[in-house]
Amino acid sequence: MSNDDEFDRLLREVDASLGGGSTAGAPVSRSPGPVSRTRASEGQVVTAESRGPMASGLRTGVLSGLACGAGVTVLTAIFAWLPFIDNPISSGMGAFVGAFLTGTVLGVRRAGRRNA
Numbered sequence: 001m002s003n004d005d006e007f008d009r010l011l012r013e014v015d016a017s018l019g020g021g022s023t024a025g026a027p028v029s030r031s032p033g034p035v036s037r038t039r040a041s042e043g044q045v046v047t048a049e050s051r052g053p054m055a056s057g058l059r060t061g062v063l064s065g066l067a068c069g070a071g072v073t074v075l076t077a078i079f080a081w082l083p084f085i086d087n088p089i090s091s092g093m094g095a096f097v098g099a100f101l102t103g104t105v106l107g108v109r110r111a112g113r114r115n116a
Contacts, residue, residue: 053107053108053109053111053112054108056107056108056110056111057103057104057105057106057107057108057109057110057111058104058107059107060103060104060106060107060110061099061100061101061102061103061104061105061107062100062103063103064099064100064102064103065095065096065097065099065100065103066096067099068095068096068098068099069092069093069095069096069099070092071095072088072091072092072094072095073088073089073091073092073095074088076088076091076092
């Protein structure tokens, strides 16, 4: 029995035990896989696998860095009246660097495992 058959059987069992409707025997629709885009100038199909793990890691790092940096900057600006909070800009930059490095390393590891 393949993994897909076992997965469908498990979904039918769970649906039946939860009192599902008439869809208990219906096949489960699956997504077609990774979304691919075509570069108009080159005619190449670009997928997550073709970009490589580093591009995925950098994207994750930049997005997490921006979110954390903005959040820390705003919060330290709000609480700047406290004597132990020094500079919102340097706090935000430190949060960006830390989140960027962590997000990049974890994103590269996650994409490397997905492509392997």
